[in-house]
Amino acid sequence: xxxxxxxxxxxxxxxxxxxxxxxxxxxxxxxxxxxxxxxxxxxxxxxxxxxxxxxxxxxxxxxxxxxxxxxxxxxxxxxxxxxxxxxxxxxxxxxxxxxxxxxxxxxxxxxx
Numbered sequence: 001x002x003x004x005x006x007x008x009x010x011x012x013x014x015x016x017x018x019x020x021x022x023x024x025x026x027x028x029x030x031x032x033x034x035x036x037x038x039x040x041x042x043x044x045x046x047x048x049x050x051x052x053x054x055x056x057x058x059x060x061x062x063x064x065x066x067x068x069x070x071x072x073x074x075x076x077x078x079x080x081x082x083x084x085x086x087x088x089x090x091x092x093x094x095x096x097x098x099x100x101x102x103x104x105x106x107x108x109x110x111x112x
Contacts, residue, residue, distance in 0.1 A: 024069040027110050028103055029055065032077075037091035039099065042083050045090065073103045 039051035
């Protein structure tokens with residue numbers, strides 16, 4: 001009985017952790033989709049909705065490697081797998097920033 005209870009608690013905790021991670025990922029995707037900033041990928045500028053479509057494709061490709069929201073950012077929204085170039089975020093009247101740093105800052109705000 002005790003082993004079953006521990007197993008159930010473990011499954012419940014893992015389920016909650018996955019739900020938390022999914023909520024964070026959903027928040028970040030919405031953040032990208034609704035931003036007035038532009039996402040630079042391999043020298044081409046993209047609006048938020050276009051960036052989200054690309055990030056989702058990469059997420060689907062790397063889903064088996066993703067164990068945290070930070071992994072999601074690393075694998076799906078940081079740099080081009082083909083060229084190795086980092087994605088940049090261009091916001092009005094601000095210096096461009098790496099998408100990884102931009103998303104990690106938003107994740108930190110969301111968690112607080």
